[in-house]
Amino acid sequence: MKYVIGVDLGTSAVKILLVNQNGEVCKEVSKSYPLIIEKSGYSEQNPEEWVKKTTAGLAELVQQFDGDVNDIEGISFSGQMHGLVLIDKNHQVLRNAILWNDTRTTKQCQEIYDVVGKKRLLEVTKNPALEGFTLPKILWVKENEPEIFERASVFLLPKDYLRYRLTGNIHMDYSDAAGTLLLNIAKREWSSEILERFGLSPEFCPPLVESHGFVGTVTAEFALETGLSETTRVFAGGADNACGAIGSGILAEGKTLASIGTSGVVLSYEERNDLDFEGKVHYFNHSEENAYYTMGVTLAAGYSLSWFKDTFAEKEAFGQFLAGIDEVPAGSNGLLFTPYLVGERTPHADSNIRGSFIGIDAAHERKHFARAVLEGITFSLNESIEIFRSSGKVIDSIISIGGGAKNDTWLQMQADVFNAKIEKLTSEQGPGMGAAMLAAYGCGWYPSLKECAEVFIQTAKTYYPIQENVEAYQKLFKIYQQIYSQTKELNEQLREFRK
Incomplete structure (x- = not known):
């Protein structure tokens, strides 16, 4: 039997599923981590906590697994959206991640409207400027922590930073990029117009990939820490809501x-x-x-x-x-x-x-x-x-x-x-199952996500009005x-x- 792993990096915990080719959840591990709330409206997390708890969770899951670890063919991710992780040219984290539920950026949202215009922003990004999105967070750091912003080489979203630590490679998928206010949703590319208006370089944005896209294998170091095989294939994954949709x-x-x-x-x-x-x-x-x-x-x-x-x-x-x-x-x-x-x-x-x-x-x-x-x-x-x-x-x-x-x-x-x-x-199983399905599709188990869903997802009960x-x-x-x-x-x- 072959297996895949779905990692759901949530706001309060990481949930890890081991799923077989029949769509059955064989093992499940959850590890919690704290929020950092310095003042009203602030919500942050230390990205190292995500890595530490995911590493521990995967090690526990592999330890409990009684099959051949080489049969775990792929791993993919679901992640909390919008959160800002800034890293320098050596890929070191510069500050705590500012999360989706942080509301300190009302001023920056207005600035986005002033610079871009509400109508134009909706035309390009399909979404209004809200405190939860990533661009307002970037502008907040640029304004309030300029010395940190000057050292920033690239920004990532939470699960993308976690995946980087597994593979050593930097990417972002379209579904998560869509929640940044920097992506042209229809054209599926970073908006050079919005980047230019805020003095951000194209290099500040990670390379874009499909959610089922293959982005590398587990590094030797991470394989040693978790017990996973170095041949385990890693796929980009998606935003938690997109993965929840796939998993449903x-x-x-x-x-x-x-x-x-x-x-x-x-x-x-x-x-x-x-x-x-x-x-x-x-x-x-x-x-x-x-x-x-x-x-x-x-x-x-x-x-x-x-x-x-x-x-x-x-x-x-x-x-x-x-x-x-x-x-x-x-x-x-x-x-x-x-x-x-x-x-x-x-x-x-x-x-x-x-x-x-x-x-x-x-x-x-x-x-x-x-x-x-x-x-x-x-x-x-x-x-x-x-x-x-x-x-x-x-x-x-x-x-x-x-x-x-x-x-x-x-x-x-x-x-x-x-x-x-x-x-x-x-x-x-929501987003974790969606992540597992992306890995299953990426591994070639099914010709499409729809056909994967037909095997993995069943209705238990129906309620009528x-x-x-x-x-x-x-x-x-x-x-x-x-x-x-x-x-x-x-x-x-x-x-x-x-x-």
Whole structure:
């Protein structure tokens, strides 16, 4: 039996999967690492932590593997998007990585609009200037840490730096490059126009490769540290959302994914590079060659639920904490929640907005609040689905992965709020499986990712909309959509009191 490894470099941990030719996960290892939060709005990580924990995880996985290590043919990666890693001419890291959820760059986002123009930026990069993207981070370092920026030779994204440490070679794939605001999405090349406008050289950007592209083999040093064979082939990999889409079979027009992790994502496959969503949703290159995807983001999806549990029931398991929510009718007895705990992304790109419970009544119990949190997260994701539908997309079937796929009541709620069939997968491994599939395809196991998906991905259960719930949620959603505009000014006034 032959095997591949999928490495998912997330925000809180690296998850490593050993997958065989039948798409079965044979081994799974996870290693966590810390966030560095120096002040409000800052979010960084030490890239060496990624390398150290991935090395330890791979060594553990190989140690547990009872087959021939030479049968592990390939390895590929999924990675947290947008994070900035700066390295010097000797490929030494110059500072901590600034992560996707860092919001210090509001000033630099405005500068991008001033220099490029909103319309032109959307024409080239298909995306608005948001704090999470990479170019604003580059400009922040250039302005605030000029001595570091002057020593910077090239920038990388998190998984690309990790892969460099495995192979000694520097590359970036199209799906991750699409989240930098430096890539011409349609032409699939670095934008010389945007680089020139900000005084950045073409050499500052890594060579571009396909996500399934072969980029080298494991170095002798890394093979010694992990037990992998030096013949193990390494493939570029992709952005976490693109890999999550591959690992969920989002590989054909109309296929749509709802992924609820720390943040929440609604992602839909696109064959064309010329659609215009006016910047309301993200528009990125897929990890499948010559394909694209559109994506809406809820910044605090699963995070809203974990915050609520940790704040009010820290010692309870999630299953115990959510007990009773199935007894609460749609609408939580008139209680609404907006999941704006850290600001919002889609459709309101607003780093200042904060969450609300609306309609609290003395009759409400904890189970009403818990259900309202789930409904609020789902309403937020539905805003993205409605944007897709208003552009003419037909969305009648959605694959649900992540935390939102672990609870039957929540899955039914998604079917009712989205008014679509919801599919839960048999083995839901998300981005790590997508990375493994890129390695399998790169190794030539299958002639296409679609054919790989037919073997690797199966549906376990399907949830259908319940009409009376659909009708209730459609009324509630209209009320939910009013909360942002009616609390925006209040949150602006409260801002000075936040520490």
